[in-house]
Amino acid sequence: MANTIQQQLIYHTQQAVKALYQSDIPENQLTIQETRKEFEGQLTIVVFPITRFSKKSPEATGAEIGAYLKEHVPELAAFNTIKGFLNLSLSDVYWTDLFKTHVIQESFGRFPSNGKKLMVEYSSPNTNKPLHLGHIRNNLLGYSVAEILKAYGYEVIKTNLVNDRGIHICKSMLAWQRWGNGETPESSGLKGDHLVGNYYVRFDKAYKQEIDMLKAQGLSEEEAKKQAPIIREAQAMLQRWEAGDEAVIALWKMMNGWVYAGFEQTYGRLGVDFDKYYYESDTYLLGKDIIQEGLDKGVFFRKVDNSVWIDLTADGLDEKLVLRGDGTSVYITQDLGTAQLKYDDFHMSESIYVVGNEQDYHFKVLFLILEKLGKPWATGLFHLSYGMVDLPSGKMKSREGTVVDADDLMDEMTETAKKRTEELGKTEGLSDTGKAHLYHIIGMGALKYFLLKVEPRKRLLFDPNESIDFQGHTGPFIQYTHARIKSVLAKGGYSQATPLAVPSVLASSERDLIQLLHNYPAVIEASAKEFSPAQLANYCYEVAKQYNKFYHEESILKAEEEARDFRLHLSSATARIIASGMRLVGIEVPERM
Structure with missing residues (x-):
């Protein structure tokens, strides 16, 4: 039945x-x-x-x-x-029975293991510059999708593929050799990723100057870009790196070490983590092995300049370069090798790549090549494509003039949270350490919620001030609601031992809140199946909004004893589900605000 x-x-x-x-x-x-x-x-x-x-x-x-x-x-x-x-x-009896048998349980919203293993790859930074606003959306999406899938019963492996080799790395290295004068993070007082990023910018400036000079001598822009001495020197450095030149490798290890230390600080502030790091410097040779496998199978072909290609025109795509004529790897070479290595390491049934929508074509090609190579696991690959993040012009200054640095943005969010919280007078009785922690929680909650409440594929406009609105569709509104509930529970002397008496008649706001809380497992399931934290984020907002309606319409602490105790249990269940849902999207909710 x-x-x-x-x-x-x-x-x-x-x-x-x-x-x-x-x-x-x-x-x-x-x-x-x-x-x-x-x-x-x-x-x-x-x-x-x-x-x-x-x-x-x-x-x-x-x-x-x-x-x-x-x-x-x-x-x-x-x-x-x-x-x-x-x-x-x-009937009200239906809703109160539902509350007693499901919503009030501590285990509500937890799914049993489904026996499946799934990998989520996110962040994927380049080691030539700091993380920026786009990386923040990437990291938050990857982390929250992984947490939601874990809650839904998957064994999840969070991985970070670090792009630690290639011409872009050599640009920073060459600029530091030319103009660094031995500068280090310690001597400069800069985070390592910021220091290395400065030299990448320095290279770019010098490269543009050389291009302009060559164009003035009559070369076309395309020719000037290829002939500029500084880019040719960087290409030569890359070839020496791939040939194992000890001096180049030593410089590469030193500068990458600076960057990794900087990244770890940023990841810590963002609250994201990884189970496994992969490095393209370890995987690009594996990619070359796959290229040879594809040549042997007739999937790839070699051109007269020795470069290796695949013809995908019959699939509605085009011809794609998979190995340069000089034997150096392109991005897809590395991605082929990494995909094989990840599967060999974990034998997962599905693998999700969290990468911006500018790489949509790349992943179509990558997955298609792996299918043509006969990899049975290729059908379990999925590209979680997301849109760019824009800022209102003039809202923030960027370190490089083009992108907003992640550390700068987090600093601004924390400072904005501090100002807004102090204006509202919500810090009474907190120590300086407690205040600093609260400002961080609110600032990061505002940032994370604003970026995650929008469906991943949509491009979005992030306004730091709008995101920290205690009354709007924001993270701080949900956080404040949780703190309000905790205050109500404390004032009411609530504990799990508080008797649960069920009223014969429910107020409409009570009924609506029970119905909403009962939807929690279904929301987790939908968010997991669609790889969309937005559904869960918006659900948390609806719960907070409905609780505030209930709070304003019905007396809790001054109600008769049975109604009071029931409403305290309802408040406790609401706080628990808000905290659980927000945790799955990576947001902490404070006990008081």
């Missing part, structure tokens, strides 16, 4: 169609959804598919089905029909 109210309603609606219209309606033609807020009821059956059996208007059909359900489903208290929608009101 059906074990959820939705399943019961579908079963009895099928029985109603059979009894009333002597017809069978397939289950997949029946839709049950939550009732829209402007109508009375909690669940709605879409009547239109049934009218072809009833041969009556949607209103008349809905009235007949509703009367049948009222007679056969004890949990149904009332119904109304509006156009083609049958709105159902479930």
